[in-house]
Amino acid sequence: MPDALYLSTAIGLPYLGALVTALLPANARRLESWLAGAVALLTLTMVWLCYYPTIAEGGVVRAEIAWVPQLGLNLVLRLDGLASVFAVMVAGIGLLVVLYARYYMSSDDPIPRFFAFLLAFMGSMMGLVLSGNLIQLVFFWELTSLFSFLLIGYWQHSAQARDGARMALTVTASGGLALLAGVLLLGHIVGSYDLDRVLASGDVIRAHPLYLPALVLVLLGALTKSAQFPFHFWLPHAMAAPTPVSAYLHSATLVKAGIFLMARLWPVMAGTDAWFWILGSAGMITLLLGAYVAIFQHDMKGLLAYSTISHLGLITVLLSLNSPLAMVAAIFHTMNHATFKASLFMAAGIIDHETGTRDIRRLSGLNATMPFTARLAMVAAAAMAGVPLLNGFISKEMFITETLSASTAPTLLHSLLPLGAALASIFAVAYSLRFIHGAFFGPTTGDMPHTPHEPPQWMRLPVEVLVFGCMVVGILPAATIGPFLDVAVRSVLGEATPYYSLAVWHGFNLPLVMSLIALAGGALLYRLLQRHLNAGIDGTPLLRRLDGRRLFDRVMVFLSWRFARTLERLLGTSRLQTQLRLMVCVTILAAVLALAPHDFGLGVLQLSPADPVIGLVWLAGSLCALAAAYQAKYHRLAALVLLGGAGLAVCITFVWFSAPDLAVTQLLVEVVTTVLLLLGLRWMPKRLELAGSGRLLSRLRRYRDFAIALGAGLGLTAISYATMTRVSPEGISRFFLERAYTEGGGTNVVNVILVDFRGFDTFGEITVLCIVALTVFALLRRFRPAPESIGVPDQQQGDVRNWMMVPAVTMKLLFPLIGVVAVYLLLRGHDLPGGGFAGGLMLAIAILLQYMAGGTRWVEDHLRVHPLRWMSAGLLLAGGTGLAAMAFGQPFLTSYFAYADLGWLGKLPVASALIFDIGVFALVFGATVLMLIAIAHQSVRSQRAAPTPPPAPQEER
């Protein structure tokens, strides 16, 4: 159990530390670095505590915490040899970097943020290497991408840092998504994401048909993270980060995550040709390309970046070889690279910090001014170059040995391996020499921004520790690093662990000769290139055109800008008509699609004989509708009147087919909407007549639209016809007919449905009406009509009352009568055609007529309708009726009915639904009048408003 505790602390503590650090004040620099250092140290201790008892004996520490069991996921913390080596690197180098950063970071930078990101990144790396579950691994993988993004872009004011960060994130997070897909496939193959189970089913995985896609996806993740060709380009651009970040991310952690993943899955995924070919070619190209480009870098960090790429390529090649010994070399080189590269980055940072520049062309002679740093850097660079008695030499010799033994295989790539290794070693010596010679030797009078001097002692300490490590391992490998390496290797290879010897001297053999040749060749190459390098030309000879970054930018610009813009131009439109046309067409298409599986068959029902009278009504109605559509664009008034004609035809049809309720409602709605629209027409702008240049085109457009409309109409007719000629199902309608009187207490079924059976629908609909009215009211509240429509029409010049004398008197006289009819309609609604809706509209018409007859002012002087109150009261009444039923323990809107005895008037059926209907009545009345008033007040306002000069016409986009 303590193991589980230690492990979860090792992951959780850095995150906790990050959180605390982020909240510390910006000026508490010392405190923050102490805190971060303590966290790193504690994390290291936790790993160590776990390591010591179990791992050293070859065991695995494992703790399982339930996470999302539904998806087959448990949080598995798993520490074995490989993980422990990586964990120690992450925490150990993390500790050194924190110490280094304490002195490196300037007080102008927001320090809390820096340490918070760094610690969070450390936690993510710990989580990654300690994952015992593949999904969990991806989880932390993406987190490392995220925090590296934040760290690389830490100096946000620099565009380089921003772009570098974004590129790193895009590349590595995309790789992470590919990895996720790959891991999902692996989980699909194995049946579990648990690492132990995955590791136990190597044969199943390699034999599975999905092996290749899974492999490609997983390797996409690993290669992007480890900056392997062709995804290597993000790493040099990530150098815009502060140097401690580079030292941490690009030596021991971020880029090693890909290596870790490949080593982790090596036992189950390696051993196939596909593995060798993908990794071998990617690694070999990266190895050579990185080393070659590194020689020509002028920025010290750029040089180190490409050298990192190259070394990662080396490790990838080793992993690709499918040989256990190569695996040993890979892990060993990973550790060695972490030590010497971290120290070199730090040395570069010290130089940058103390001189103000990292440009090798400007630096020179630092050996004199900062001798101690120079010694340290030289040792580390020598390790990088593979000089004997340093750790880099041993692992590089192992690499050469492995390439030699692999070259016996028949393929071209196999046989080229030793050549590539030798060439890369020569390049490595050359760029290491450049790093040292360029910066530390030469005349002391460099034009550096600051006068160089030795850094604070504590800033140098991390470098000293790492360089000491390089030397000790290089001289006494078996005694120092041996046991650790052994544990790591055994955890990967298990029984298959081969015999290997860690020694400086293996006798005078071919690898040693090749190493020596490389040293000599590298020195020679550097000597030859010196003239070119001193000339200070930017870019790499022969490879100037090959710029991964440019390619990346082009792809991203293409995808996110050009391609997207083209798509937008082709398909996106801001024009309403186009959009609507598209939608109608899609709908028609959908209906046509439906025809495919079915044949269009008419139903069995016979048509009843057509009556010529209703036929004529329909002919008139259809003509009206067609004409309205035709005129809609040119003559609004005519279109509106024609629309009224079509509405009347519908109304007559309702009467004809014995639906008096519908007819009444339709008629009233028709009247009110037409009047309101007519009132609104007054304020519409005039139609713009465009010159007839595009006449033919516009006519064609209209024909096309007509065809679409015809298609839609005919289609709908056909569907309706097909449906209605079939026997209608025994649905719910009979129930309504039967129960309307017995249980709903009304003989008017339509009304009972509206206020009782489906009262809730009505409730919703009156809400809609209410909101429409409110919106119209709110929208027109302070509306000022367009200047061109302000002018008073002829009819209103002079006294309106005289002009409309007779109609006005009639309308005024009719007012009480209409009111009575409205109430009558309301009250009888439950049994006879009518109802709250019709009644409300009727009453509204009464008011409407008064407005028309007397003018807005006259009406409002004589009669104040408070439509808002009517509406609210109606809504509350209707809702209250429903709630009242609940007070009696019934469901919402349950109605109750009885007969009220009114003496000589007879018995009046009273249903609680009537109260609901009264609510509807009030609301409909209020809403209609509110809209009327909103529109009517324009005329008052426009008369009041001084005809102000029209505002400058704004061009539409």
Place this chain on the structure above:
Amino acid sequence: MLLAQAVLWPVAIPLATAALAACCWQRLAAQRAISAAGVLLMFAATLLLLWQVRAEGVQAVQFGGWAAPFGVSFVADRFSAAMAAITGLMAFATWLFGQADIRRREERAGFHPLFHGMLAGVNGAFLTGDIFNLYVWFEVMLITAMGLLVIGRTRAQLDGVLKYAVLNLFSTLIFLMAVALLYGVAGTLNMADLAVVLPQAGPSLTLTISALLLLCGFGIKAGYFPLFFWLPASYHTASITVAAIFAGLLTKVGVYACFRVFTLIFTVEGSGLREILAVMAACTMLFGVFGAAVQWDVRRILSFHIVSQIGYMLLGLAVATPAALAGGIFYIIHHIVVKANLFLLAGAIHRASGTFDLRQSGGLMRRSPLLAALFLVPALSLGGIPPLSGFWAKFMVIDASFRGGQGWLAAVALVTGILTLYSMTKIWMEAFWKDPLMPRPTARAVPAPMLAAIALLAAVTVAIGLQAEPFVAYAQSAAQALVDPSDYIAAVLGAVPAEGGAMAEPRP
């Protein structure tokens, strides 16, 4: 009584709030108080409903005491209860944000009644068990949304609202036609009853057309390709509070309706719908994300991302295995929170930098690091970065499409994920990292209510991400109920209305 009708309250409370607020049209203080009470009560009511559904299973209520299928039913199963609860949360968060964002002018134009009316419409659509009643709630939503969109009465808003109104009216029209056809075939409107009746009726042309019309109608609402144009044309014109709640909820109502109708009434399996849905899902994802790429206005970027993300949900429906539906449901919940929060953040960015245009804003990382941290949460969640909710949502959807044999959909989803992340880094780099072109002389602080609302939603995102287990379990059981709706049907058709009063026997 309170508990027996728990399904009703999430609709009744906002309706009552809207009505009361409309009563106090002139008294803004009263309106605000009513609105606050309404929001809190509704949030509580939705949580109560969620709790009750979890404890007791599907809840059904028959209005007017008429047994299904004659009266109108309200039903809450796990899916709809979750949607209602998230609506409550959204209402609360946007209301909180609105404390600092809504102007008096907008309040005078009826913000409070419209806002609550819209909430009632959304909840009604989630909870109704009757397809015609669903239409009614769609109308409520449409009309209130129109009112809210145009509340500032600017020229841009009028332009946006016109498109919104016309295209959405068209959608409801198609919906209504589809319902009419459905009624013509089945003779019933209750969805549970339809689920029983339609299999007996057998396949027919009318039914297929009805299904496709429903898909079109809901598709316009939800913003599926190629029906999404109204969305990016209108959302960015609304005020931020309004845009946030629209972005969070309105399109999701369309998605919800699709999920409901195409599991309960129609099936994706074996109806030929799968291919259509899959292609639509893929195109929706891609077109949305490409549309976002060319924008510079934060709100427009986010609007296009709504479309793109809708594609993921549709993907869940297209694959239609229980796991895929669970992924879709999880995605909906995750996305509502995240997208609304991003819109709120757009508002905060505007408040702090004075512009929505990314080219002109900048420097917010330095000026308000808290806002930056809060932005990262939903932005990364949208991109599917762990440990946030989006990671799980993507994980579930992609895993399900692999398992459902639709690997290509998974690939499209992954590519879309990358582009989404890229797009989010664009906002991050332009608004937060880069220095502004013209630094503002005085830095404007983001008001506390805004930050509180954003932080609340960010906390939810993080909570879902870190503690995904209950949410995943819930989504899975909700999806299971969609695949096998027998509980739903039993709860509706077997719902016994209260004794006494006007009641009907179940149909023989």
